[in-house]
Amino acid sequence: MFEQLGLIGCGLMGGSFALALKKAGLVRRVVGYSKSPATTARALQLGVIDSAVTEAAQAAAGSDLVLLAVPVAATEATLRSIRTQLTAQTLVMDVGSTKVDVAQAAAQALGDQLPCFVPAHPITGKEVAGVDHADAQLYQGAQVVLTPTALTQDSLVQRAQALWQALGCRVSVMAPELHDNALAAVSHLPHLLAFAMMRSMLRQADGDTYLSLAGPGFRDFTRIGAGDPQIWRDILLANKKEVLAQAREFQLALQELEQAMETDDATALQTLLTSASQSRLQWTMGQAMASVHKD
Amino acid sequence: MFEQLGLIGCGLMGGSFALALKKAGLVRRVVGYSKSPATTARALQLGVIDSAVTEAAQAAAGSDLVLLAVPVAATEATLRSIRTQLTAQTLVMDVGSTKVDVAQAAAQALGDQLPCFVPAHPITGKEVAGVDHADAQLYQGAQVVLTPTALTQDSLVQRAQALWQALGCRVSVMAPELHDNALAAVSHLPHLLAFAMMRSMLRQADGDTYLSLAGPGFRDFTRIGAGDPQIWRDILLANKKEVLAQAREFQLALQELEQAMETDDATALQTLLTSASQSRLQWTMGQAMASVHKD
Numbered sequence: 316m317f318e319q320l321g322l323i324g325c326g327l328m329g330g331s332f333a334l335a336l337k338k339a340g341l342v343r344r345v346v347g348y349s350k351s352p353a354t355t356a357r358a359l360q361l362g363v364i365d366s367a368v369t370e371a372a373q374a375a376a377g378s379d380l381v382l383l384a385v386p387v388a389a390t391e392a393t394l395r396s397i398r399t400q401l402t403a404q405t406l407v408m409d410v411g412s413t414k415v416d417v418a419q420a421a422a423q424a425l426g427d428q429l430p431c432f433v434p435a436h437p438i439t440g441k442e443v444a445g446v447d448h449a450d451a452q453l454y455q456g457a458q459v460v461l462t463p464t465a466l467t468q469d470s471l472v473q474r475a476q477a478l479w480q481a482l483g484c485r486v487s488v489m490a491p492e493l494h495d496n497a498l499a500a501v502s503h504l505p506h507l508l509a510f511a512m513m514r515s516m517l518r519q520a521d522g523d524t525y526l527s528l529a530g531p532g533f534r535d536f537t538r539i540g541a542g543d544p545q546i547w548r549d550i551l552l553a554n555k556k557e558v559l560a561q562a563r564e565f566q567l568a569l570q571e572l573e574q575a576m577e578t579d580d581a582t583a584l585q586t587l588l589t590s591a592s593q594s595r596l597q598w599t600m601g602q603a604m605a606s607v608h609k610d
Numbered sequence: 611m612f613e614q615l616g617l618i619g620c621g622l623m624g625g626s627f628a629l630a631l632k633k634a635g636l637v638r639r640v641v642g643y644s645k646s647p648a649t650t651a652r653a654l655q656l657g658v659i660d661s662a663v664t665e666a667a668q669a670a671a672g673s674d675l676v677l678l679a680v681p682v683a684a685t686e687a688t689l690r691s692i693r694t695q696l697t698a699q700t701l702v703m704d705v706g707s708t709k710v711d712v713a714q715a716a717a718q719a720l721g722d723q724l725p726c727f728v729p730a731h732p733i734t735g736k737e738v739a740g741v742d743h744a745d746a747q748l749y750q751g752a753q754v755v756l757t758p759t760a761l762t763q764d765s766l767v768q769r770a771q772a773l774w775q776a777l778g779c780r781v782s783v784m785a786p787e788l789h790d791n792a793l794a795a796v797s798h799l800p801h802l803l804a805f806a807m808m809r810s811m812l813r814q815a816d817g818d819t820y821l822s823l824a825g826p827g828f829r830d831f832t833r834i835g836a837g838d839p840q841i842w843r844d845i846l847l848a849n850k851k852e853v854l855a856q857a858r859e860f861q862l863a864l865q866e867l868e869q870a871m872e873t874d875d876a877t878a879l880q881t882l883l884t885s886a887s888q889s890r891l892q893w894t895m896g897q898a899m900a901s902v903h904k905d
Binding site for chain 1: 733734735737752753755782788789791792793795796797799800801802803804805806807808809810811812813814816817819820821822823824825826827828829830831832833834835836837838839840842843846847850853854856857859860862863864866867868871872874876879880882883884885886887889890891893895
């Protein structure tokens with residue numbers, strides 16, 4: 316149980332966190348700040364926060380739990396602005412999709428208060444942004460990755476773990492580098508490819524005709540291509556090196572398939588498609604794949 | 611209303627067509643043939659067909675409607691085997707995902723009976739195959755493309771159109787070449803990319819770890835990567851030229867995005883992502899896109 320959540324950023328992710336904590340009876344009150352006063356006012360109106368403040372530092376003041384739910388690029392400045400409000404007992408978390416850059420930002424910004432900070436990434440979301448779409452169920456069943464630094468207090472990592480578990484999440488703890496590699500592979504690159512698919516339609520003279528024939532497969536394949544351009548600009552740039560590396564891995568896998576097509580090698584093509592199809596059928600969200608399907 | 615449907619291939623697509631026709635009261639009886647006697651027996655047991663025969667020609671005999679729901683590669687041999695059973699009044703259709711090769715197969719196989727044949731592609735499906743998953747609702751709301759040849763009887767094209775519309779489909783008529791281009795762009799290439807994404811995970815030593823962190827975005831992006839390997843081998847080879855051409859278009863769009871990332875050009879990246887995201891948000895399945903979003 317927390318006395319006070321200081322919510323910095325009252326959009327979809329932050330707003331849903333506040334609602335989920337309230338629903339679970341894990342917090343007594345929520346003090347909210349958003350860059351846009353209209354967002355804070357709306358969050359108050361919707362009961363997402365209990366009081367609104369006009370500075371991030373005011374949301375952190377007196378809070379035993381602080382959640383940063385701001386664009387990743389704003390992490391350093393935000394942490395810097397709340398540093399003097401933190402005590403050794405405050406649990407501070409973020410929800411950013413990249414973690415190496417967040418760890419660097421925290422090291423720059425927090426100084427003595429670095430042990431308070433437990434970088435977190437709840438792997439969930441919606442294609443729609445904003446507090447109006449905040450949803451107490453958003454985190455239910457989601458995977459959450461914590462990437463504590465060597466200086467992070469163990470007791471706060473455990474508190475963070477218990478908190479996310481109480482919201483129905485599965486929690487993993489790993490190094491920020493492994494997190495960023497993995498997310499480049501299974502989230503950032505798929506987003507980039509879905510954006511590229513839409514761009515390919517826009518670039519072609521007959522793209523509109525093609526799109527008029529697209530069915531449910533295309534709909535699901537490109538769903539993440541509707542993602543927020545600003546958020547995805549920041550993620551793709553923050554994790555650029557790993558995303559480009561995963562793009563090269565993907566190209567190699569694609570070339571292998573194209574090669575089988577070009578040479579009309581039906582046997583090779585079927586073997587490749589079978590291993591891909593089987594691995595997708597065996598995969599379950601949040602579970603490691605059986606190594607028997609490695610190749 | 612048709613007197614008798616001769617169903618050749620009693621799997622998911624064929625079985626669903628028979629169930630939909632029966633439900634809509636559009637056929638008096640269904641005679642079914644499948645390559646595998648076990649499938650035909652199961653279709654009979656499930657009430658998908660009313661009687662089972664052991665040759666494709668027997669299913670066509672006396673039928674005023676014949677549906678081929680067999681792998682695209684089997685089209686020519688199947689049409690050849692039923693040719694002598696067809697009259698000028700028989701409406702013959704297929705459900706294949708490629709149409710240029712089907713048009714060629716029909717021209718080779720049907721001779722004088724070519725005017726009977728209305729090549730059709732209902733753009734729908736499931737990741738699970740087989741008559742056990744046949745579903746009277748499968749075609750409801752689906753787009754169906756008809757690609758008649760210059761020799762196809764107009765009256766049969768109109769009958770085909772009315773039939774699919776009665777099953778709740780939206781029907782387009784176009785040249786087989788345009789169909790194959792469009793489907794390469796919005797169906798075959800996305801499938802190839804989803805297969806390549808799974809292959810890229812399989813090819814990497816840390817692929818299992820990466821997959822254990824994959825969330826709903828990855829789930830939807832790769833859903834079509836679970837497609838039937840044999841069916842997709844045939845489609846990718848049958849429409850090879852167009853799929854590889856679309857893969858090149860896609861690569862150009864991807865390179866444009868990668869270039870903006872590599873040069874840290876946040877403005878260019880956001881512009882590209884915004885146009886992609888907006889076009890996806892504006893797109894509705896089965897509708898042409900507003901040309902205002904061309905770029």
